[in-house]
Every structure is written in C-alpha cells, then in structure tokens.
Amino acid sequence: MSQAASRVSRTSPAKRGSHGRVARxxxxxxxxxxxxxxxxxAGTVLMLSIVVLGPVFAPHSPxxxxxxxxxxxxARFPLGTDFLGRDLLSRVLYGGRTxxxxxxxxxxxxxxxxxxxxxxxxxxxxxxxAVLMRAMDVLLAFPPxxxxxxxxxxxxxxxxxxxxxxxxxxxxxxxxxxxxxTQDASVHAYVEAAAARGERIPGILAREILPNIWPxxxxxxxxxxxxxxxxxxxxxxxGLGIRPPTADWALMISENRIALSIQPLTIxxxxxxxxxxxxxxxxxxxxxxxxxxxxxxxxxxx
Amino acid sequence: MGTGILAxxxxxxxxxxxVLAGVLILLVVSVIVFAATQVLPGNAAxxxxxxxxxxxxxxxxxxxxxxxxxxxxQYLGWLTGLMRGQLGTSLAAKQPVSQFIGDRVRNSxxxxxxxxxLMVPIGMALGVAAGVRRDRLTDHAxxxxxxxxxxxxxFVSGALLALCFGVWLKVLPSVSLVTPGxxxxxxxxxxxxxxATLMLSGTAYIVRMMRAGVIEALGSEYVEAARxxxxxxxxxxxxxxxxxxxxxxxxxxxxxxQWLVGGVVVTETxxxxxxxxxxxxxxxxxxxxxxxxxxxILLAAAYIAINILADVAVVLLIxxxxxxx
Numbered sequence: 001m002s003q004a005a006s007r008v009s010r011t012s013p014a015k016r017g018s019h020g021r022v023a024r025x026x027x028x029x030x031x032x033x034x035x036x037x038x039x040x041x042a043g044t045v046l047m048l049s050i051v052v053l054g055p056v057f058a059p060h061s062p063x064x065x066x067x068x069x070x071x072x073x074x075a076r077f078p079l080g081t082d083f084l085g086r087d088l089l090s091r092v093l094y095g096g097r098t099x100x101x102x103x104x105x106x107x108x109x110x111x112x113x114x115x116x117x118x119x120x121x122x123x124x125x126x127x128x129x130a131v132l133m134r135a136m137d138v139l140l141a142f143p144p145x146x147x148x149x150x151x152x153x154x155x156x157x158x159x160x161x162x163x164x165x166x167x168x169x170x171x172x173x174x175x176x177x178x179x180x181x182t183q184d185a186s187v188h189a190y191v192e193a194a195a196a197r198g199e200r201i202p203g204i205l206a207r208e209i210l211p212n213i214w215p216x217x218x219x220x221x222x223x224x225x226x227x228x229x230x231x232x233x234x235x236x237x238x239g240l241g242i243r244p245p246t247a248d249w250a251l252m253i254s255e256n257r258i259a260l261s262i263q264p265l266t267i268x269x270x271x272x273x274x275x276x277x278x279x280x281x282x283x284x285x286x287x288x289x290x291x292x293x294x295x296x297x298x299x300x301x302x
Numbered sequence: 303m304g305t306g307i308l309a310x311x312x313x314x315x316x317x318x319x320x321v322l323a324g325v326l327i328l329l330v331v332s333v334i335v336f337a338a339t340q341v342l343p344g345n346a347a348x349x350x351x352x353x354x355x356x357x358x359x360x361x362x363x364x365x366x367x368x369x370x371x372x373x374x375x376q377y378l379g380w381l382t383g384l385m386r387g388q389l390g391t392s393l394a395a396k397q398p399v400s401q402f403i404g405d406r407v408r409n410s411x412x413x414x415x416x417x418x419x420l421m422v423p424i425g426m427a428l429g430v431a432a433g434v435r436r437d438r439l440t441d442h443a444x445x446x447x448x449x450x451x452x453x454x455x456x457f458v459s460g461a462l463l464a465l466c467f468g469v470w471l472k473v474l475p476s477v478s479l480v481t482p483g484x485x486x487x488x489x490x491x492x493x494x495x496x497x498a499t500l501m502l503s504g505t506a507y508i509v510r511m512m513r514a515g516v517i518e519a520l521g522s523e524y525v526e527a528a529r530x531x532x533x534x535x536x537x538x539x540x541x542x543x544x545x546x547x548x549x550x551x552x553x554x555x556x557x558x559x560q561w562l563v564g565g566v567v568v569t570e571t572x573x574x575x576x577x578x579x580x581x582x583x584x585x586x587x588x589x590x591x592x593x594x595x596x597x598x599i600l601l602a603a604a605y606i607a608i609n610i611l612a613d614v615a616v617v618l619l620i621x622x623x624x625x626x627x
Contacts, residue, residue: 141327143605145564153586153594154343230455234568237457253461261469271458282453
C-alpha cells in the first residue's frame with residue numbers, strides 16, 4: 001500500500017473530500033430531483049408555514065365560542081363553525097402546532113435516549129452491552145399503539161406521557177443503529193489513531209465516530225418523524241393526548257364526528273391537512289433515505 | 303440428559319429456546335404493564351376518581367383494587383389470577399373482564415382475518431408487479447400510491463371513507479353496528495369500511511416489502527446465472543426469483559398481522575366497531591385498569607407469539623438457515 005493511501009485511512013471519512021461551502025449548499029438539495037421528492041418538499045414547506053404562520057392570520061380566537069354550532073361558510077366564518085360554534089378556520093390555522101411540536105420533541109427525545117443506550121452498549125465489552133440490548137428487545141415486544149395506551153391508562157390524557165411513550169418506541173431501533181455503528185467505527189484505523197494520540201473517549205465519540213455515522217442517522221430521522229406524527233395524531237384522535245379545548249387537527253376529527261353528516265367540512269378540512277402533512281413528510285423522508293442508499297421500507301414501523 | 307434429544311434435534315432446541323425467551327419477555331412486559339398502570343402513577347384510586355373525589359370513595363376503590371397491599375403482592379396476586387384465567391372485574395361495567403372481552407375477541411379476529419385474507423394476496427401481486435417492472439410506469443404508479451397510503455393515518459382514511467360512502471353516497475353505514483351475541487359476518491355491510499380502512503394502510507406496507515424483496519432477488523447471482531444460461535424472463539421470475547422470496551413473504555405476513563394488532567385499535571374506534579381494540583380504548587378513557595391490564599397482556603402475547611411463529615416458519619421453510627442454529 002502506498003504512503004498516501006495509508007495516510008488517508010487515518011483521517012475519518014467525514015473529514016475527507018474537498019467540498020467547499022458553496023458546493024455543499026448546492027448539494028444539500030441534491031436528493032430532491034424526482035417528482036415525488038419535490039412534491040414532498042413543497043408540501044412539507046407549505047404545511048410548516050401553515051403551522052408556524054397560521055396563528056398570525058387566524059381571524060378569531062381558536063377556543064372562543066362565537067356563533068351558532070355547525071353553520072356553513074359565511075363572511076364572518078369562512079369555513080363555518082364547529083360542533084360548539086367556534087370558528088373552524090381559526091381552529092384549523094392553530095391546530096397543526098400540537099402535532100408537529102409533540103412529534104418533533106418525541107423524536108428528539110427518542111434519539112437522545114436511544115443514542116445514549118447505543119453508544120454505551122457499543123463501547124462496552126462487558127455484560128452492560130447484553131443487559132441494555134435485552135432491555136431494548138423487551139420494548140420491541142410492545143405493539144407501539146398498545147404501549148401508548150397503557151401509559152395513557154396510568155397517566156391519563158397527558159402530553160408528557162405521550163412524548164415519553166413515543167421516545168420509548170423509537171429507542172430500540174436508534175440504539176441498535178448506534179451500537180452497530182459504534183462497534184463498526186471503533187475498529188477503524190482513524191479511531192485507533194485518535195486513541196493513540198491520547199484523545200479521551202467523549203472526544204473520540206464526538207469528533208471521530210459521530211460525524212461518520214451522521215449520514216445513517218440523517219436518513220433514519222425522516223421516517224421516524226413520520227411515524228411520530230402518525231402516533232401523536234392517532235393518540236390525540238383517541239382523546240388521550242392533547243386535551244380540549246385546544247385546537248388540534250386530530251382531536252378536531254374526533255370531536256366533530258357527530259357532525260359528519262351535518263357539516264362535513266369540520267372533518268374534511270383537518271383530515272385533508274393531516275393527510276398532506278404526513279404524506280409530504282413521508283415522500284421527502286423516503287427520497288432523502290434513498291439518496292443515501294438506504295431503503296426506508298425497512299425503517300418505517302408503527 | 304441435556305445432550306439427549308435437544309442436542310440431536312437443533313430445530314426442536316431452537317423452538318424451545320424461542321418459546322422460553324418469549325415467555326420471559328411476556329413476564330417482563332406484564333411487570334411493565336402493571337407498574338405503568340397501577341404502581342408508578344401514584345395512588346391509582348385518586349388518579350381514577352380525580353382530585354375532587356370523596357375520601358370514602360377513594361377508600362372503597364382502593365379496597366376493590368387491593369391498593370392497601372404492597373406493590374409486589376398486588377402484582378403477584380394479579381399474575382396468579384391471570385394464569386388461572388381469572389382476569390379480574392371491570393370497574394366500569396361491574397362484570398368479569400373475561401365476559402367483557404369474550405365477544406370482542408371474536409369480532410376483532412373476524413375483522414383482522416378478513417382484512418389479512420384480502421390484503422396479503424393483493425399486496426403481494428402489486429409488489430411483485432412493481433418489482434418486476436422496476437422504474438417503469440407501473441412501478442411508479444404503484445410506488446407513488448403506496449407512499450401516499452402508508453403515510454395516511456387510519457383515522458384520516460377512515461373518516462374520509464365514512465364521509466364518501468356513508469354520508470355522500472349513502473351506500474354503507476358510517477357506524478358499524480353489530481348486535482351483541484351475533485357474528486359480525488352476519489352484518490357484512492358493517493365490515494366493509496373498517497376492512498377497507500385497514501387495507502389502505504396495510505396493503506401499501508406489503509407492496510413495499512414485496513417490491514424490495516423481488517428487486518433484491520432479481521439482482522442476485524443465481525438469477526444472473528439463470529439469465530446467462532438462457533432461461534426466459536417469465537421462468538426466471540416464477541421459478542427462481544419468487545421461489546427464493548419465500549422467507550420475505552412469511553416475514554411480510556407476520557409483520558402485517560403484527561401491524562394489525564395496533565391497526566385495529568384505531569380503526570375499530572372510528573367506526574365504533576365492537577372489537578377488542580375499541581374496548582381497550584374505552585377502558586383507557588374510563589381508566590378501567592383491570593380491563594386495560596388484561597387486554598394489554600392478551601395483545602402483547604399475540605404480538606410475541608406471531609413473531610416466534612414467523613421465525614420458526616422461516617427456518618422450517620429454508621433449510622439453509624438451519625446451519626447457524
């Protein structure tokens with residue numbers, strides 16, 4: 001092996017290559033070349049702007065009872081009123097925040113917990129590894145929705161329990177990915193080189209191992225966020241997450257169910273928005289994972 | 303002794319090992335279920351009745367749940383009852399949990415059974431079609447549809463289906479009424495929309511896994527070898543690629559049934575279909591702990607059993623996999 005080649009292998013792959021900042025910025029959207037990927041990106045941006053900016057444009061308070069229940073669209077209420085006489089448009093503009101926020105926080109908490117377990121197990125050569133991974137197997141034995149329902153039975157309709165439950169659902173998968181990646185990375189020459197330079201374990205994790213498993217995590221995060229949204233929405237729909245009178249798209253579908261035949265808009269509008277949100281995020285996540293050479297068919301599990 | 307029957311029959315040893323591990327996991331699951339519902343959240347009686355409950359009511363409910371005993375003795379009492387088939391008494395309905403569950407188990411099995419029987423063949427056919435015609439129009443159409451369907455929550459597709467067929471077209475009931483004591487098969491129209499809702503998400507899932515399996519098989523060396531030997535494309539697909547996609551097929555079936563364990567919960571609730579999932583959601587809303595605990599263990603046991611069955615079936619079907627047992 002030549003001198004140059006052996007020197008390169010001591011540098012971690014993440015630090016290799018001479019991509020400048022401009023090239024990297026242009027490359028950041030390289031995965032969004034296909035039609036489904038672009039539709040997904042556009043839909044996600046649209047839905048996120050409704051979620052973030054919606055409350056600014058809401059004509060009324062989302063929780064104030066302002067008129068006769070279940071009236072059709074009018075000048076004062078552009079989409080009509082809901083089963084209690086609240087402005088449907090305002091509730092729709094406010095109602096996306098809870099789903100996106102809860103799903104985002106739950107996914108992040110899941111990553112923090114899963115990464116801690118995975119890194120600890122991957123770096124341990126003792127019984128700790130086996131104990132941690134068997135604990136993860138037990139979590140995998142729960143059907144996801146069942147785990148959330150059991151928590152709701154104990155803690156009531158409680159967003160904190162919902163976040164904790166979804167984080168627990170993601171934890172085993174994330175721990176497995178990070179454990180495998182850590183074990184894989186720790187045998188590489190660049191990690192040995194870092195250890196030989198006298199770097200401490202947290203430094204090696206942060207500077208050598210994490211940057212190299214980052215692509216795997218990035219490809220895995222999109223499908224997980226989709227699953228989080230689906231679970232949050234399902235639990236809110238069952239009335240076991242966000243409590244009334246807060247405006248929430250999933251909760252709106254269940255609370256207006258009695259009005260299905262009288263004022264279908266009260267259900268059709270939040271249902272359509274949830275559909276566009278979940279489908280867009282999924283299209284985008286799928287395209288991104290594919291561009292990294294990972295089939296997301298194996299990742300999505302609910 | 304230990305080196306006797308089991309050592310000479312690695313397959314039997316494998317099955318015994320998997321079943322024992324499954325029982326062990328179910329035991330741990332039962333500890334978690336019991337702790338999460340009755341021990342960790344604090345005084346369960348206060349939790350159920352709310353802060354404004356009278357002290358007498360709290361004492362009464364504590365007695366019913368056996369809360370005056372230690373957590374360990376409560377758990378052991380519950381577990382031994384469970385093993386003897388005594389599932390406890392529902393707090394809301396004041397009837398034995400087994401009676402509450404009875405009809406619902408059958409209703410859920412009928413719903414899930416009909417859905418599986420329909421979605422597995424359809425999903426596999428579409429998945430194979432997409433995999434064989436990879437990157438052509440058929441594939442793009444099928445893949446695009448599944449990407450959308452898989453991301454659609456069951457309660458959204460269910461609500462939209464109820465809106466279309468129940469309210470606008472008025473051809474199917476948007477609430478599935480099943481007279482107590484009768485089989486849901488006697489009310490076929492009540493089954494259509496719940497089954498369609500489950501199929502929309504479930505089929506998409508099967509299609510994606512089958513497509514991935516077929517593409518992998520078609521890219522393998524033995525298919526390449528068959529192609530180089532001049533074997534026609536039809537024969538390659540049927541005799542070589544699909545034959546070897548048997549293991550993924552069994553896994554697809556198992557994952558579908560496992561997914562249904564969670565899927566029926568939401569779907570039954572949308573259509574008020576009187577199944578186990580809808581009963582569980584009601585019990586959670588009413589914080590009827592004995593019912594929640596019994597149904598949770600039942601569903602978790604089914605989930606674990608399906609997993610073991612699938613793994614054993616795969617090993618039985620593919621002798622190659624028996625080597626590393």
